[in-house]
Structures are given as C-alpha cells and as structure tokens.
Amino acid sequence: MYKRLVFIAVIVLTGQVVSNPYDLQLLTFIGINTLLALGLNMVMGYAGQISLGHAAFFGLGAYTSSLLTIHLDWSPWLALPFTLVFVGIVAFLVALPMLRLSGYYLGMGTLAFGMIVFFIFLQWRSLTGGDSGLIGIPPLTLGPISFEFGAAPFYLVWGIVFLSFIVCERLIDSRIGRALRSLHDSERASAAVGINTSRLKVQVFVFGGVLAALAGFLYAHMVTFISPQTFDFLMSVKIVTMVVIGGMASVWGSLFGAALLTLLPEWLHVFAEYEMIIYGLILVVIMIFLPQGLTRGLLDIYEHFKSRRKTLPKSHEG
Amino acid sequence: MSISSPEEKPFQKVMKVEGVSKAFGGIQALQDVSFQIEAGHIHAVIGPNGAGKTTLFNIIMGAYAPDSGRVIYKEKAIQGRKVHEIVSMGISRTFQNVELFGSLTALENVLVGRHVRTRCGFLSAVARWPWVKEEEKAAREKALEILDFVGLKKTGHSRSVDLPFGWQRFLEIARALASEPQLMLLDEPASGLNAVETQQLGELLIHIKERGVTILLVEHDMSLTMAISNEILVLHQGRRLAEGSPREIQDNETVISAYLGKV
Numbered sequence: 001m002y003k004r005l006v007f008i009a010v011i012v013l014t015g016q017v018v019s020n021p022y023d024l025q026l027l028t029f030i031g032i033n034t035l036l037a038l039g040l041n042m043v044m045g046y047a048g049q050i051s052l053g054h055a056a057f058f059g060l061g062a063y064t065s066s067l068l069t070i071h072l073d074w075s076p077w078l079a080l081p082f083t084l085v086f087v088g089i090v091a092f093l094v095a096l097p098m099l100r101l102s103g104y105y106l107g108m109g110t111l112a113f114g115m116i117v118f119f120i121f122l123q124w125r126s127l128t129g130g131d132s133g134l135i136g137i138p139p140l141t142l143g144p145i146s147f148e149f150g151a152a153p154f155y156l157v158w159g160i161v162f163l164s165f166i167v168c169e170r171l172i173d174s175r176i177g178r179a180l181r182s183l184h185d186s187e188r189a190s191a192a193v194g195i196n197t198s199r200l201k202v203q204v205f206v207f208g209g210v211l212a213a214l215a216g217f218l219y220a221h222m223v224t225f226i227s228p229q230t231f232d233f234l235m236s237v238k239i240v241t242m243v244v245i246g247g248m249a250s251v252w253g254s255l256f257g258a259a260l261l262t263l264l265p266e267w268l269h270v271f272a273e274y275e276m277i278i279y280g281l282i283l284v285v286i287m288i289f290l291p292q293g294l295t296r297g298l299l300d301i302y303e304h305f306k307s308r309r310k311t312l313p314k315s316h317e318g
Numbered sequence: 319m320s321i322s323s324p325e326e327k328p329f330q331k332v333m334k335v336e337g338v339s340k341a342f343g344g345i346q347a348l349q350d351v352s353f354q355i356e357a358g359h360i361h362a363v364i365g366p367n368g369a370g371k372t373t374l375f376n377i378i379m380g381a382y383a384p385d386s387g388r389v390i391y392k393e394k395a396i397q398g399r400k401v402h403e404i405v406s407m408g409i410s411r412t413f414q415n416v417e418l419f420g421s422l423t424a425l426e427n428v429l430v431g432r433h434v435r436t437r438c439g440f441l442s443a444v445a446r447w448p449w450v451k452e453e454e455k456a457a458r459e460k461a462l463e464i465l466d467f468v469g470l471k472k473t474g475h476s477r478s479v480d481l482p483f484g485w486q487r488f489l490e491i492a493r494a495l496a497s498e499p500q501l502m503l504l505d506e507p508a509s510g511l512n513a514v515e516t517q518q519l520g521e522l523l524i525h526i527k528e529r530g531v532t533i534l535l536v537e538h539d540m541s542l543t544m545a546i547s548n549e550i551l552v553l554h555q556g557r558r559l560a561e562g563s564p565r566e567i568q569d570n571e572t573v574i575s576a577y578l579g580k581v
Contacts, residue, residue: 192379192417193496
C-alpha cells in the first residue's frame with residue numbers, strides 16, 4: 001500500500017516541480033510508453049507469448065479515435081469506449097488464429113500483423129491521410145481544462161498509468177496471474193492441470209491490445225497529429241525492448257524500460273550521428289550484464305552490496 | 319466432490335477403455351486395447367518401453383484423439399474432449415519427466431492445480447469482489463493441506479525448481495491432487511527416486527487410494543507395482559498381453575517371457 005502512496009507522491013511532486021513544457025511532454029510520453037510496455041509485459045513477460053506487432057494496437061487506438069472525432073465529430077470521451085471495444089475485437093480476431101502458433105512462428109505472425117496494419121495506415125489514403133497522416137485531432141477537454149499542453153496531460157496520463165498498475169498487479173496476484181505464469185513455464189503442464197490455455201492466451205492478448213489502444217487514444221488527442229511512422233515495426237521492437245530491458249514479468253520493469261527508452265534518445269542527441277551506435281551499445285551492455293532486466297538486475301546488485309556490508313565487519317574481527 | 323446426487327448411480331467401474339487404437343504414421347502405438355478400472359483401486363499398466371503406456375495416458379487425458387474405440391469415464395464417453403474439460407470432470411495426471419512450473423513456488427504450483435475448482439476470471443480478479451478473496455483464501459488453505467498431505471508443508475515458499483528431484487515428484491502429485499480428482503493417472507512416479515523415496519511414494523499412493531481416489535499407474539519399478547496394485551494390465555507392442563492381480567501376472571508365462579524375463 002505504501003508503494004502506491006509513494007508512487008502518487010512522486011507523480012504529484014514531479015508535476016509541481018517540472019514546469020518546462022518540453023520536459024513535461026517527455027514525461028507524459030514516458031507514461032504512454034509505460035502503458036504500452038505494461039500491456040506487452042502481460043502478454044510476453046507473464047504469459048510468455050511473443051508479440052512483435054504491439055504497435056499495431058497502439059496505432060489502431062490512435063487512428064480509430066482520431067477518425068471518429070475528426071470525421072464524425074464525436075467527442076473524444078465518446079470515442080474512447082468505442083475505440084477500446086473496437087481494438088479489443090480486432091485483437092480477439094487476430095489472436096484466435098495467431099495464438100495457435102508458438103515461439104518463432106508466433107513472432108513471425110505478429111510481426112506480419114503489425115506490418116499489415118502499418119501499410120493500411122500508409123496506403124488507405126482516403127481514410128487515413130496516408131503518409132502525411134491526420135491533422136486537427138481535437139484535444140481532450142474536461143470543462144475548462146484542456147489536456148493538450150502543460151501539466152494537465154501529464155497528470156491524466158500518469159493517473160491512468162497508476163490505475164493500470166493496480167489493475168495489472170491485481171491480475172498478477174490472482175488465479176489468472178498464476179495461470180499466466182504457469183503458461184510461461186510449461187504450456188503442456190498448464191493444459192494438463194485444466195487451464196484452457198488457448199482461451200487464456202486470447203484473453204491476455206486482448207488485454208494487452210486494449211491497453212495499447214488506450215495509449216494510442218491518449219497519444220492522438222495529446223499530440224493532435226498522427227502519422228503511420230509512429231506505429232511502424234520499429235515501434236513494436238521498441239516496446240519489446242522496453243519490456244526486456246526493464247525486466248520481463250515485472251510491472252515496475254515496464255516503467256523503467258519505458259523511461260529509459262524514451263529518455264535515452266533525448267540524452268544521446270549530443271552525440272549527433274553516433275546516437276544510434278551508442279544507443280545500441282547501451283542496450284547490448286545492459287542485456288549482457290543485467291540479463292534479467294534493469295529492475296531485477298539493480299535489485300540484485302543492491303542486495304549483493306547489502307549482504308557484503310553485513311559480512312565485512314565480521315572479517316575484520318578475525 | 320465425493321458427494322453424489324441421489325439419481326447418480328455409484329460407479330463400480332470408474333473408467334472403461336473400449337477397443338482403443340492409435341497409430342502414428344506407420345507405427346501402431348495402441349491396437350484394440352480394452353480394460354476397465356475399478357473405483358477405488360490402484361490399476362497398474364506395465365510393459366516394455368514403446369508398449370503404448372504413455373499414448374494410452376495421452377488418449378485418456380484428451381491430448382490425442384484415438385483412431386477408434388471409446389474411453390468411458392463415469393458412463394460418459396470422453397475421448398476427443400478437451401483436456402481442461404476432462405480435468406474438471408475429475409481426472410488428473412502427472413508426467414514421466416516431472417513438469418512443474420519452475421518459477422512458481424511449491425504452494426503456487428498446487429494453487430494452479432486448483433484452477434478448475436476455482437472460478438475467478440479477468441474482471442473479478444481486477445474487481446477483487448469479496449467472494450474472490452474468500453475463494454483465494456479457501457484455495458490457499460486447501461493447497462497447504464495438500465502440501466502437508468504429501469509431506470511438503472515446509473517447502474511451500476521455495477521455488478519448485480529449487481527443490482530436490484524427489485520432492486518435485488511429490489509436489490507434482492500434490493498439484494494433481496489439487497483438482498480433487500476421482501481418477502489420477504501417474505506416469506512412472508518412481509523413476510528417479512531412491513529406495514527410501516520409492517518407499518514413501520508407495521505409502522503416499524496407498525493414502526491417496528484410502529481417500530477414495532482411483533489411480534491408474536504406469537510404473538517400471540516392479541516391486542512397488544506388485545506391492546500396491548489391485549490389478550495389473552500388461553501392454554506389449556501396443557496390444558493387451560494380459561491382465562490380472564499381481565500374483566496372476568507374476569505367474570503368467572506369456573508375461574514372463576515377454577517382459578519380466580526368466581527368473
């Protein structure tokens with residue numbers, strides 16, 4: 001419980017201290033990426049089902065809500081439930097055949113799905129605006145508050161991240177969470193104890209997809225402009241990297257992974273053309289030395305030093 | 319789960335396997351195998367490697383559909399049904415090579431075993447209704463009781479992969495017990511166990527039987543099988559070679575020449 005209070009305190013404090021709009025937007029993007037990583041972590045980190053097309057759901061969420069609000073003049077708040085349900089149905093229909101695959105083949109299948117969705121955004125010009133994307137997406141408003149600039153979107157996104165954390169933690173610490181983890185360890189055995197594995201896989205895939213759609217919705221109405229490149233294959237890879245770097249099967253890992261992958265490119269701008277090289281190098285180094293991800297890895301290092309400090313005085317006595 | 323409704327007849331034969339055949343490519347793994355399992359008995363299946371014992375298990379559990387024949391459990395045909403349906407009907411199994419959930423603790427392994435006897439789904443897990451908390455609490459109590467029953471009470475919070483191999487075997491049995499089965503299929507539970515552990519296993523299986531659970535046992539350890547089984551079915555190259563009490567099987571000439579070897 002106190003963890004949650006600390007989390008809220010950090011959000012509120014950050015919102016108060018940071019006033020630079022650029023920094024605030026960066027922090028808001030970290031929140032959106034955390035939602036993406038969190039959803040994929042449930043699918044990949046917990047249930048052990050690889051998805052290389054997670055950005056497709058992010059994009060579907062963004063495009064669906066944008067189109068509804070631009071063309072049909074819906075309020076974003078009305079578009080939200082429709083978007084989530086629509087993307088949930090898409091995820092369900094994709095998951096039905098897809099999750100019969102496993103391992104590399106599931107990776108290939110989800111990769112192909114991600115590409116198909118990307119090319120739809122790119123090529124269906126009459127609807128999606130093609131390469132140049134959609135402009136003039138109405139920002140979220142609530143009475144006098146507009147969630148387009150400043151601290152308001154920051155608080156909104158991080159409030160949703162906070163709620164999503166609670167949702168995921170409750171899921172993980174339940175019959176469903178145990179079933180998901182058992183699926184990761186041995187699909188054969190989880191079927192043998194009576195888990196309907198295909199149904200569970202579809203459910204968690206839909207869950208991850210809907211969370212990504214929520215992130216897409218927030219992104220679209222915050223930036224008020226979207227184009228296909230934001231939701232391409234590289235974005236899917238980036239979300240996978242967030243999960244792996246942050247730590248598989250760790251809620252906090254999603255947060256750290258998202259933060260690192262959002263901030264690194266910003267910090268590395270000073271290296272100009274060497275940016276990508278250094279970026280890749282950092283990821284490789286983390287994977288070699290902290291294969292369990294940042295969260296687990298840093299905790300291990302911390303515990304290592306703590307236990308060393310405890311044993312040190314004893315050795316001096318002798 | 320042992321409470322039966324008035325119109326429900328007590329089943330003397332908990333399972334009837336009728337003329338089951340299964341081929342993989344050109345290999346006839348099972349050929350017209352029939353036998354019946356008496357409720358409350360330990361029914362062993364023996365036979366040399368490749369005799370079709372594991373195939374038989376996989377067919378009963380719904381992992382494979384037989385090419386022909388029927389599997390009747392409590393007077394219902396179950397061949398070709400989904401594994402999770404069969405488990406919730408009251409059949410559970412263990413594997414020849416222990417298949418635990420390595421990253422889960424011993425207690426969590428048993429809790430996953432209770433999956434079919436609990437019903438909290440995605441939404442109720444998030445909502446945490448009062449009944450979900452109660453269900454979880456009851457499941458934990460039951461799981462601890464089962465761990466205690468197999469003698470692993472103290473290991474509840476160790477990750478299952480960290481347990482010694484013999485304990486992993488017992489834990490897998492605990493997990494299979496957690497679904498409150500009426501019929502348990504144990505695939506070579508003694509393999510990899512030392513003499514003391516095998517002795518403990520024999521006692522545990524007798525205790526399980528005393529709880530009213532019927533056991534279908536595939537086992538290579540002959541002294542264990544002979545000591546605890548009520549009936550023994552001998553399979554040889556996918557066919558039924560003989561069936562009878564341990565004594566009858568030990569005295570059976572065909573069995574001796576085919577399997578046990580001349581003494």
